[in-house]
Amino acid sequence: MARLAAAVSICVAFCGCGLAYKNSLSRDGFIVYTNDGPEFLQRTCVRIERIYTCLSEVFEIPRPFPWTTRIFLDGRADGLLDYSYNPDLLGYYVPFLQMIRIDSRAAASNLVSDLDQVLLHEIVHHFLVSELPGISGKCWLNEGLAGNLEVGIIDEKRAEFPLLNPVLLKIARRELAGNKKRNQLRDLLRSDWKSFHDEKTREKNYALSWAIVYHLLEAELPAELPLKARINRIHAMDEETITALESRWRNNILKLDVVEKLGELARESAPGKRLTALWAIQELGRSRGFNVRRSLAILTKLFDDEASELREASYVAFLELLSNNPQMPFLDPEKTGKALTRLQSVIADREAKPRLRALLVGNIDHHRTLKKDWIPLLIETLEDSRPMVRAAAAGALSKMAAKPTIVSPLFWTNASIEERSVEVGEWKRWLAARGSR
CATH class of the missing domain: 3.40.30 (Glutaredoxin)
Incomplete structure (x- = not known):
């Protein structure tokens, strides 16, 4: 009632x-x-x-x-x-x-x-x-499929589904490594809504559900099958068939290295995997802890990729990796130093794409690292012929330098050369005074 x-x-x-x-x-x-x-x-x-x-x-x-x-x-x-x-x-x-x-x-x-x-x-x-009739009664499948498909990348024309969910993979690996002798699948598959969403075990259940569905989609079913066909096959599987895969599933998930897999996806050259590659590069830029050095190695290698789109994405991801991990110059000073020098050369290159240069300039305001002073380059960039690059440089300087400045993009895009020259002159005098101290 x-x-x-x-x-x-x-x-x-x-x-x-x-x-x-x-x-x-x-x-x-x-x-x-x-x-x-x-x-x-x-x-x-x-x-x-x-x-x-x-x-x-x-x-x-x-x-x-x-x-x-x-x-x-x-x-x-x-x-x-x-x-x-x-x-x-x-x-x-x-x-x-x-x-x-x-x-x-x-x-x-x-x-x-x-x-x-x-x-x-x-x-x-x-x-x-x-x-899929009846899927509401299969919490593991309903949530597992949602966890796989939620990392889809969708643009104006198409969509791709990498299926890899780094957040849930980390949780699933932790759970499986900490409970090596316990069979997980039978209890998971039999969970009703209340037990599945219990506050104490919900996070674990989401992660393990993602993991078993990922394993079935990627390792147990033919890759050439369309995604819908693979989903339908999983929906039709009985409990005994799935629980019999416990050992193979555990081994697969515990061996699934997120950085290695992201690196593999980032190097995808097939036209149908372009969005996946860009997503993987972005995810590498979010690495933390023990994954930083390996992510750095993959990203800096992509600096020389034939595809300009992947090169540019790796530049931005590198800056995010550096922002998230300020210890990176100490972990690998050579790779970090070479990468920063490369980015400075791209920003200074007046022939490079204005959008890329503005994007890099707009992302360096948190990246003051050893032996790399961005301020002289940014002051020089205030005189760039491209309005969007000038505006990005002013925004970065306002955050990096201890000097008041005009931040409004409208000033740097629409003001006359004479008006802008006054502000640039102030910056140059400030820089000279700083150097003489």
């Missing part, structure tokens, strides 16, 4: 909940509600529309969609059930209401990619429940 009352309460609240939001937008397959402004709504709808388009291709669903999902973006986190393992982004999907709710206030404090990931995770749940 209590469950029935709760269900009725949710339905009543749901029927009128759209009225409580200031803005909404409808597209094929979904309606988005939010109290954020129209610009945020438009941008988010574009991202959601891309997700729906790519998943319709994965699951081979004809358009228009046979259903409409209601997606609510708000900041009311109190009392909501957290279906995601990321504590910073609250999201959940209610199948019988075809409703997704996401804490956009938490998302706004994170990277855009984090919002994309939680959107993709919850929308994947909707597609899985709609296309």
